[in-house]
Amino acid sequence: MRTAVVTGANRGIGEAIVGDLAGRGLRVVPTSREPRQGFVTLDVTRADQVAALAKQLAGEGGVDVLVNNAGVSLDGFDERVVRRTLDANFLGAMHVTDALLPSMRPGARIVMVSSGLGSLTGVRGELRARFEDPRLTREGLLALVEQFPRDVAAGVHERNGWPSSAYRVSKIAMNALVRVMARELEGDPRRILVNAADPGWVRTRMGGRSAPRSLEQGARTPVWLALLPDGGPTGDFFRDERAVAF
Numbered sequence: 001m002r003t004a005v006v007t008g009a010n011r012g013i014g015e016a017i018v019g020d021l022a023g024r025g026l027r028v029v030p031t032s033r034e035p036r037q038g039f040v041t042l043d044v045t046r047a048d049q050v051a052a053l054a055k056q057l058a059g060e061g062g063v064d065v066l067v068n069n070a071g072v073s074l075d076g077f078d079e080r081v082v083r084r085t086l087d088a089n090f091l092g093a094m095h096v097t098d099a100l101l102p103s104m105r106p107g108a109r110i111v112m113v114s115s116g117l118g119s120l121t122g123v124r125g126e127l128r129a130r131f132e133d134p135r136l137t138r139e140g141l142l143a144l145v146e147q148f149p150r151d152v153a154a155g156v157h158e159r160n161g162w163p164s165s166a167y168r169v170s171k172i173a174m175n176a177l178v179r180v181m182a183r184e185l186e187g188d189p190r191r192i193l194v195n196a197a198d199p200g201w202v203r204t205r206m207g208g209r210s211a212p213r214s215l216e217q218g219a220r221t222p223v224w225l226a227l228l229p230d231g232g233p234t235g236d237f238f239r240d241e242r243a244v245a246f
Contacts, residue, residue, distance in 0.1 A: 002025075002026045006067045008069040012218075013069060017223055024227065058102070063103055064108050071092075077164055097181070106191060107230055110192065111225045114175055116200070123162060141176050148169050174196065195238060197222040224238075
């Protein structure tokens with residue numbers, strides 16, 4: 001039986017993804033930042049909890065699907081908010097993926113639940129060119145991401161091409177990570193695919209009651225990416241099961 005891990009699975013889109021994958025016959029390991037019966041406790045910003053999850057899954061035979069859904073949208077905009085948002089939405093997803101990668105089975109799928117706000121239209125000028133560079137490395141991406149809170153603290157982020165939204169930058173960085181990781185995995189004989197999903201504006205606690213999409217609609221593209229057949233796309237961004245521009 002295939003095993004899927006879904007982070008931030010205690011409510012909203014994550015909970016809907018868990019239900020859909022389980023209904024398709026996968027063994028699902030749901031995680032939640034807060035302790036909850038039937039869930040693995042996982043704060044993606046805590047290295048000890050990430051390591052414990054990786055050890056548990058390796059001992060259980062490995063992972064076939066990882067859906068990085070955990071994330072935050074915090075009020076306010078300053079260096080502290082920026083760092084907390086990047087830690088959860090970008091670095092957290094990266095660290096969980098890196099920790100679970102050694103135990104991923106052949107044909108594994110990695111899905112980053114991103115956002116339409118992660119489009120590169122959110123950054124300007126030279127900064128956008130650096131994100132778009134097809135030679136962008138992991139090291140280069142991390143340097144770019146670390147520049148953002150420093151620019152915010154110095155009051156120069158808009159001048160340097162950044163938007164005034166920590167959440168938006170975290171998703172831009174997540175999308176860039178998908179492109180970088182797809183290149184990193186090109187030579188891996190396990191044929192692991194990694195892609196990003198824009199679920200759309202969904203009726204969640206974050207999206208609000210006026211959002212036009214249901215939880216089930218929001219889960220559809222992440223689940224579709226989790227179940228891609230061999231030879232499917234990798235390093236791309238999808239909405240409604242169709243590739244869209246970064």
